[in-house]
Amino acid sequence: MSKDIIEVDIDPGHGGKDPGAVSNGLQEKDVVLDIAKKTADYLMKNYSNVKINLTRTTDVYHAPEAKVRIANAHKAACLVSIHLNSLYPDSNGFETFRQQGVTGETVTFQKAAHDEIMSFLKHYGIRDRGIKQQNLAALRVSNMPVVLTENLFVSNLTSSAIVEQEVKG
Numbered sequence: 001m002s003k004d005i006i007e008v009d010i011d012p013g014h015g016g017k018d019p020g021a022v023s024n025g026l027q028e029k030d031v032v033l034d035i036a037k038k039t040a041d042y043l044m045k046n047y048s049n050v051k052i053n054l055t056r057t058t059d060v061y062h063a064p065e066a067k068v069r070i071a072n073a074h075k076a077a078c079l080v081s082i083h084l085n086s087l088y089p090d091s092n093g094f095e096t097f098r099q100q101g102v103t104g105e106t107v108t109f110q111k112a113a114h115d116e117i118m119s120f121l122k123h124y125g126i127r128d129r130g131i132k133q134q135n136l137a138a139l140r141v142s143n144m145p146v147v148l149t150e151n152l153f154v155s156n157l158t159s160s161a162i163v164e165q166e167v168k169g
Contacts, residue, residue: 008043009053009071011081011138012036013148016061021086024160028084029059034167035082035151064137072143078109079146081138084163086155094121095129097148099139106145113147124162126152 012033014020020028033056040052053074055067062070064081071079085091096114098106114131122128129150139146152159 004049005051006047006049007051007053007074007076009055009074009076009079010036010040011055011067011071011079013064013081013083013138014061015056015059018061021084021154023086023154024157026084026154026160026163028086028154031084031154031163031167032082032151033057033059038167039080039082065141068138068141068146071146072141076144078144079142080113081146081148083148083150085150085153087153089155089157091153092156092159093127093129094118094152095132095150097132097134097136097139097150098146099142100133100135102133102139106147109145110147113149117149117151121152126159126162 012035014029014032018029020032022028036054040054043050043052053071053076055070056062068079094117096110098110110131118128136148138148152163154160154163
């Protein structure tokens with residue numbers, strides 16, 4: 001592959017037997033697959049030097065570590081693992097995670113991804129829950145900068161309506 005091409009892997013979290021968060025008529029595995037496909041389309045339409053790989057394109061289950069190994073095999077420049085939150089009906093917000101203790105390019109990548117997504121969500125009044133570190137399976141075995149996004153709360157009726165409008169609509 002040409003040095004001018006940047007390979008990006010996108011991981012729609014969960015899938016198959018693992019629905020992820022389920023609330024207000026939404027299943028995380030379906031919503032994040034839609035978000036991943038729309039993100040891939042956007043990047044390919046707006047950046048001629050980007051090649052996108054999705055760790056899944058259908059409703060199939062792969063363990064989180066397996067999906068990161070897929071990205072590692074692609075030798076991608078970076079990986080974004082897309083998820084939704086669910087907690088209480090009044091829970092609100094967006095947050096990103098990187099592996100605990102990881103610094104350098106991953107921090108830069110996390111901040112850029114976080115800020116870009118928040119710039120879209122802020123007009124909906126979505127709370128910025130911050131840039132965080134956590135020991136998560138989807139982050140541990142990566143050979144590249146990896147960020148996990150938690151996009152809204154399906155347990156929140158307002159957030160669910162935004163998902164219906166922006167992603168499913």
